[in-house]
Amino acid sequence: MYAYAPSARPVVLDPHGAANTCANCDARPHSVCNAVPDADIARLTAIAVVTHAEPGTTFIQEGDPASHFFNISAGTVRMYKLLPDGRRQITGFSGVGHFLGLAVSDTYAFSAEAIDHVRFCKFSRARVRTLLDDYPAMEKRLLAVASTELVAAQDQMLLLGRKTARERLASFLMLQSRQGVMCQSYRHRFALPMSRGDIADYLGLTIETVSRTLTKLRSDGFIEIPSATEIAIRAPAALESLATGMA
Amino acid sequence: MYAYAPSARPVVLDPHGAANTCANCDARPHSVCNAVPDADIARLTAIAVVTHAEPGTTFIQEGDPASHFFNISAGTVRMYKLLPDGRRQITGFSGVGHFLGLAVSDTYAFSAEAIDHVRFCKFSRARVRTLLDDYPAMEKRLLAVASTELVAAQDQMLLLGRKTARERLASFLMLQSRQGVMCQSYRHRFALPMSRGDIADYLGLTIETVSRTLTKLRSDGFIEIPSATEIAIRAPAALESLATGMA
DNA sequence: CGGTCACTTGATCGTCTTCAATACCAGTGG
């Protein structure tokens, strides 16, 4: 088990780097928001509440009434579910442009915490509903988001149910190398905003196994570990083979 | 590992029990199809291709071009993903009224096989797209389906990542008791259309562990096992506690 | 009846967990 104390992780993105209107939001190109045409962007701005969350802050609580949708515009978030005795399963990490809060139920199905400094837009569900009626493209976009997440969830089930610790770490690192924050100067090198405990709870392992397996992957020449929060992939093809269970 | 030989399982529902038009389809009340109003039901019938699949037949192949949507109207289906060496993860079981084939990608993200005799409607994706433009309610319905599946997938991640074998079986049995085919005469008694191998690959376990754990749950008084394909729950509340990790 | 196949049960093994100690890193204050 892992102690979930909030801790200062390296800030990867400046949370104050973008203006507070939808028109020049740097997350908009990557998010469902761009289904609203430029001309009507004021309607979006009107109902968006820009919010900041410090590292370790829980801003969605599993079981609470699902009153809002969220759109991440800076930082990284972990979504998770807990068992009564504290066992935790992280269902995913969300970064810039990600949309949270989809649920038919009237309560949230998971909790969400800021890993580093996070900025997000809150939208009242009721107001979004009226927006959806006016912009069918947005509804289509939401369906696309949900479908994509569903595919990712199925991949994760395969990982959790059938892959070895080594394969899980390989899969995780390849995923991060694709969608993580890359280092400008070196390809295949990226930052890990989340802790070993987060990684463990995402992969269904323990901290110790994550640490040991990373060390092993390094000594086997697959990766380098410049610091605890940075990874460089030495052999992308070989690591990908590992990740897909070819080895 | 499990040998995936097609095998004759008890047929739970008569696949020929319903008429071949959407108007009197017994799956329609439970499916996305009822977003199309009665008056226009002919449009739906026009593009629906009713198909049957014998036990063990694969009718969706992971990686194939995603040309159709599917709607199950009789029988039970297993969806799964494979690793190159044959390890299998079943991502879910689908019964009457379930909708399959959601994906943004142009290829299927999973395979689907008939467990017993299955009847389903095939819809060309292209034709459904035009239908969706005319019936926004159907799009909303699809979003609801996707959201529901997403929540289920997150629950399954928690199960696969953090629950013990005993808790997994308890969760599975409670799920089946809710959505499975109930015996008419006895409450808390239901049929299991899937084999032990299917259950194992769904829960991230082996056949042997599934069998042993079921035996243990029986000897502990939680359940009865009238036959290999039938389960009766003796202590629903206690089993539910187990399933949610309270014990 | 004999054969097949799914399921059950038993014995042993291995991967990952648990428990425990140590190393590391950043921040703080002497």
Next chain:
DNA sequence: CCACTGGTATTGAAGACGATCAAGTGACCG
């Protein structure tokens, strides 16, 4: 500048849960 502190990460040794290997049981069917 360096010792001290709190927290994270790494490493080591022992243990457990589920996997694997193997044999036995039972149901269905030709």
